[in-house]
Amino acid sequence: xxxxxxxxxxxxxxxxTVASTVWTLAGALVVTVxxxxxxxxxxxxxxxxxxxxxxxxxxxxxxxxSGMVLGQLAMVxxxxxxxxxxxxxxxxxTSLAAVPQRATFLFGKVxxxxxxxxxxxxxxxxxxxxxxxxxxxxxxxxxxEENVLRAVIGGGLxxxxxxxxxxxxxxxxxxxxxxxxxxxxxFFLVSQILSAVPGxxxxxxxxxxxxxxxxxxxxxxxxxxxxxxxGPWGGLGIMLLWVAAALAGGYVVLKKRDA
Amino acid sequence: MIEAVRLTKxxxxxTAVDDLSFQVRPGVVTGFLGPNGSGKSTTMRMILGxxxxxxxxxxxxxxxxxxxxxxxxxxxxLLDARAVHGGRTARSHLLALAQxxxxxxxxxxxxxxxxxxQDVARRRSKGFSLGMGQRLGIAAALLGDPQVLLFDEPVxxxxxxxxxxxxxxxxxxxxxxxxxxxxxxxMSEMALTADHLVVIxxxxxxxxxxxxxxxxxxxxGFARVRTPAGEPEQREKLVAALTGAGGFVLSEPDGAxxxxxxxxxxxxxxxxxxxxxxxxxxxxxxxxxxxxMRMTQTAVDYRSTDDRLAELGPVPExxxxxxxxxxxxxxxxPPPAPVPVPAPAAPPVPAGAAAAPAASGGPADADRAGGGGxxxxxxxxxxxxxxx
Numbered sequence: 001x002x003x004x005x006x007x008x009x010x011x012x013x014x015x016x017t018v019a020s021t022v023w024t025l026a027g028a029l030v031v032t033v034x035x036x037x038x039x040x041x042x043x044x045x046x047x048x049x050x051x052x053x054x055x056x057x058x059x060x061x062x063x064x065x066s067g068m069v070l071g072q073l074a075m076v077x078x079x080x081x082x083x084x085x086x087x088x089x090x091x092x093x094t095s096l097a098a099v100p101q102r103a104t105f106l107f108g109k110v111x112x113x114x115x116x117x118x119x120x121x122x123x124x125x126x127x128x129x130x131x132x133x134x135x136x137x138x139x140x141x142x143x144x145e146e147n148v149l150r151a152v153i154g155g156g157l158x159x160x161x162x163x164x165x166x167x168x169x170x171x172x173x174x175x176x177x178x179x180x181x182x183x184x185x186x187f188f189l190v191s192q193i194l195s196a197v198p199g200x201x202x203x204x205x206x207x208x209x210x211x212x213x214x215x216x217x218x219x220x221x222x223x224x225x226x227x228x229x230x231g232p233w234g235g236l237g238i239m240l241l242w243v244a245a246a247l248a249g250g251y252v253v254l255k256k257r258d259a
Numbered sequence: 260m261i262e263a264v265r266l267t268k269x270x271x272x273x274t275a276v277d278d279l280s281f282q283v284r285p286g287v288v289t290g291f292l293g294p295n296g297s298g299k300s301t302t303m304r305m306i307l308g309x310x311x312x313x314x315x316x317x318x319x320x321x322x323x324x325x326x327x328x329x330x331x332x333x334x335x336x337l338l339d340a341r342a343v344h345g346g347r348t349a350r351s352h353l354l355a356l357a358q359x360x361x362x363x364x365x366x367x368x369x370x371x372x373x374x375x376x377q378d379v380a381r382r383r384s385k386g387f388s389l390g391m392g393q394r395l396g397i398a399a400a401l402l403g404d405p406q407v408l409l410f411d412e413p414v415x416x417x418x419x420x421x422x423x424x425x426x427x428x429x430x431x432x433x434x435x436x437x438x439x440x441x442x443x444x445x446m447s448e449m450a451l452t453a454d455h456l457v458v459i460x461x462x463x464x465x466x467x468x469x470x471x472x473x474x475x476x477x478x479x480g481f482a483r484v485r486t487p488a489g490e491p492e493q494r495e496k497l498v499a500a501l502t503g504a505g506g507f508v509l510s511e512p513d514g515a516x517x518x519x520x521x522x523x524x525x526x527x528x529x530x531x532x533x534x535x536x537x538x539x540x541x542x543x544x545x546x547x548x549x550x551x552m553r554m555t556q557t558a559v560d561y562r563s564t565d566d567r568l569a570e571l572g573p574v575p576e577x578x579x580x581x582x583x584x585x586x587x588x589x590x591x592x593p594p595p596a597p598v599p600v601p602a603p604a605a606p607p608v609p610a611g612a613a614a615a616p617a618a619s620g621g622p623a624d625a626d627r628a629g630g631g632g633x634x635x636x637x638x639x640x641x642x643x644x645x646x647x
Contacts, residue, residue, distance in 0.1 A: 003361070010358040017351035018344060090342030094399065097307045097336050098359045100325040258310040 007099055007108035015082065015113060024078035025116070028159065029124045032071025033131055039066045040132040047139055059219040060141040061151045064132020068155065068216075069192070071124065072162045072209065075117060076183050079166025082113040083250070084176025093259050102255045106171060110247065114164045121159030125152050147218045147232075154215030154236065161236075162187075165208055165243045171250025174257075201226065212239030260285060260438060261306060261407065265315035268301050268462075275301045277462040278315070283440045283455075285406070288433045290453030290470070291442040294555050298462035299442040300338070303411050306440075307336055319407055331360035335400035336409040340392035340416070345385030349376055349395050352384060353402060360403050370398040375424075389416030397425070407438040414448060426452045446551035450474075460555040477550035482526050484516045485539035493535045500533040501526065515539065 015021050043063050047055065086092040099105040129152045133140040143149055170179040187209050194204035204210055205228055214228060214235030221227045230238065261283035268276040276298040283289045293299050304310040306317050308324035319327065319334055327333055343352055353367045371377045374394040379387070384395060393416055400408055410429070414422045429452055433439045443449050449456060449470070456473050458466040466473060484501075486494040498508050498516065506521040518526055523542055530537050 006359050006361050010355045013351060013355040013358055014344075014347070017348065017355070018346045020346065085344055089344045090339050091344050092342075093304070093307075093309055093338055094342050094356065096309055097334075097338070098331045098356055100308050100327065100330050258304070 004104060004108060007104050008112055011109045011112040014109075015116060018085070020081050020085075021078065021116075024074050024081065025120045028071045028074035028078065029120060029127070031074060032065075032067040032124045032159075033128050035067030035070050036064050036128040037067075037131045037135055040064050040135040044135060044137045044139060057219050057221065058139060059217060060133060060136050060139055061129065061148055061218045062216055063136065064129050065125070065151075065155050065216050067128060068159070068213070069188075072159060073184055073188060075121070075159050075163045076166045076187060077180065078117060079113065079163035080170045080176055080179040080183065082109065082163075083167045083170035084174075084179055087170075087174045088176050096259050103251060106247075106251055106254055110164060110167050113167060114160060117163035118156060118160030121163075122153065122156030124159060125155030128155070141218070145218070150232065151216045151218050154232065157236065158212045158215060158239070161212060161239055161243050162209070165239075165246050168243065168246025168248075168250040172246065172253050174253065205229075206238060208239045208242035211235040211242075260321075261317065261319050261440060262321075263302070263306070263315070263317040266302065266305060266312050266317050267314045268298070268305060268310060269313045275462050276305070276312075276459075279459065279462065279464050280315075281457045281464060281467050283438055283457070285438040286433060286436050287454040288429045288439045288441060288452055289455045289457060290449035291440055291457050291459075292446060292449050292551070293442075293444065293459040293465075295444055297444075297459050297555070299444075299459065300411055301462075302459075303336070303338060303409055303440075303442060306409060307334070307338070309338075329360055331356065331362070331403040331405070333403070333405050334407045334409065335403055335405040336411075337393070337396040337400045337413055338409075338411050340389065340396040343384045343392065343395065346383055348381050349384055349387075349398075350380040352395065353398060356399055357402055362403055366402065370401050373401060374398040390418060390421055393417055393421070393425075397428070405437075408432055408440070410439075410441045412442055412444070414443070414445075422448070446548045450547050458551070458554065465554055473550075474547055477547070477554060480519075481543050482518045482521070482523050483511070483539060483541050483543055484518055484526060484530070484537060485514070486516070487536055487538055488514065496533050497530055497535045500529045500535075504529055517543075 040060075040063055047058075050058070086095060095105060096102070099108075129143070133142070141148055143152065166179065166183055169183060170176065173179045173182070191204060191207050191209050194200040194207075195210055197204075205226075211228075211230070212235055214230070215232045217232060228235065263279055263281050266276055266279040267274070279298075279302065291299055291302070301310060302317075305312050306319065306324060316323065318324075324330065324334065347355075350367060350371065353370065354364055357364065357367050368377070368380070371380045374397050376391065376394050376398065379391065384392065387395065393413060397410070397413060400410065410425075413425050413429075417425060426448075429439050429441055433454070441449075441452060443452075453470055455469050456466060457464070458473075466477070468476070484497065486497055494514075494516070501508050501516075501518055501521060504521060504525070506526070507519045509517040509519075511517055521529070523540065527537070527540060530540075
């Protein structure tokens with residue numbers, strides 16, 4: 001049996017030897033930090049024009065993370081490509097001929113890629129926070145304030161989990177194009193639109209991105225947002241359930257279907 | 260040792276592999292032969308545990324592939340040369356595979372040398388030609404120095420020198436006592452490479468025998484009979500007489516008749532009784548390729564057409580045949596120019612390689628084996644030494 005350390009080492013070699021890893025992860029970092037910085041600077045300039053209640057519940061932490069709506073898409077692409085290119089290239093047959101144990105193969109791959117995504121996510125999150133706060137001027141908060149550190153670490157967890165969720169979906173669909181075609185519009189459009197539609201938003205708040213992003217809020221129900229029936233950790237728990245379901249689905253597909 | 264027992268694979272209503280049982284023994288090259296779409300690759304994938312059989316089983320050394328401990332050290336496979344992430348370099352690709360089995364990185368450079376890719380080791384495989392891709396796939400198969408090797412169409416896209424290299428490599432691997440299972444749809448290539456043949460058509464076993472046996476059984480002799488030109492009624496009379504006596508008559512492009520199922524003296528007697536003069540009556544041996552095509556074609560006809568068409572026989576389907584061209588390598592090159600460097604008197608070709616010219620009987624092949632042999636065998640020997 002191919003041992004777990006051997007699979008982890010091999011998957012690490014696979015990940016670091018393709019250019020798409022660098023591009024997607026660097027993209028996630030740069031886009032998140034840049035957009036977050038831009039919006040933070042804008043907020044500082046426009047703060048006095050905000051409605052009263054928004055100023056009262058202003059959440060500087062969330063503002064500095066506003067780039068994640070875009071940056072998470074790069075994480076999704078990273079997660080999808082890590083799994084999807086195995087199918088697209090046919091490499092999956094070579095891989096499975098070398099590691100006949102499906103669980104060792106899939107979870108070894110997800111572990112390596114997930115940890116890498118988590119590391120990049122944490123760097124992104126801290127960088128976004130500090131850059132954003134610096135640009136918010138007198139409206140800023142600091143990492144020492146209550147719940148802020150939780151939100152910043154949570155931002156990193158959120159990005160890592162987004163990547164892992166995408167890996168599970170790609171393992172289920174066995175295709176990069178199909179997975180991206182579903183996930184990108186879903187997170188960028190469907191989820192965002194439904195969360196603004198009365199009636200639909202009660203469902204949408206249980207979507208992985210909506211629930212998971214609660215962890216990044218410091219001020220509850222900040223800036224006119226609807227109260228959610230779960231707290232920050234509850235939201236992350238809901239996201240974890242989605243991730244677990246996607247991975248379980250991916251594993252079943254890998255196990256049952258011919259490669 | 261690979262053993263398939265009543266292996267069956269269905270995709271919906273289509274049966275890709277049908278009740279297939281065979282054994283692949285160590286120490287010889289076993290050719291796995293069948294037309295395109297006959298189920299060869301599906302069988303290969305089932306051996307490697309990639310596809311699950313609908314029924315039956317296939318084991319390697321008594322174990323199903325998925326239960327083998329450290330599979331890459333026991334089984335090496337080339338399934339699809341394109342099954343590589345194009346953005347990764349040849350060396351990184353092999354390194355990732357080596358790490359799976361705990362094979363040191365040093366071995367990666369060795370196999371790159373064995374397959375002759377050392378100069379492009381750090382180039383992305385996206386830019387590789389089909390032949391380079393095949394070499395990379397073969398390198399991956401050799402990585403773990405396995406006792407069982409599977410190659411699916413390994414000579415696809417290779418140039419004549421590459422084909423000869425693969426042929427000698429297969430034989431050398433088998434000579435070391437390994438189990439070598441090579442698929443191909445080219446009878447002539449297998450006749451030169453393999454010692455044993457497993458032939459399938461439409462997923463069914465058609466033959467499981469040694470190459471020598473296959474040639475003896477299947478390249479059945481026939482008689483060529485020629486009646487006087489310009490007298491078609493003579494020809495018709497003879498055809499009627501021969502068919503009436505139980506012979507099977509085919510028409511050759513130049514008007515001669517090809518008769519099977521009747522011995523030569525009987526053909527002569529029948530012609531005499533019918534009062535037909537003969538311009539030619541000669542014994543011939545059908546080529547192996549024809550025998551193979553006839554065999555697989557029947558298997559196809561069995562299952563795909565109704566009786567009315569089957570009565571017509573395989574004649575119209577067959578391309579024009581040139582019966583007395585001796586069997587050669589499938590690439591059928593022009594005769595090679597005289598080799599400027601004289602080949603060593605006794606090239607140290609491994610035992611198997613010496614069989615190549617014997618099987619083909621073609622002088623062109625003998626030249627090639629002699630010229631290419633020493634160099635090829637040297638590279639391979641170095642690999643096996645390193646492996647130990």
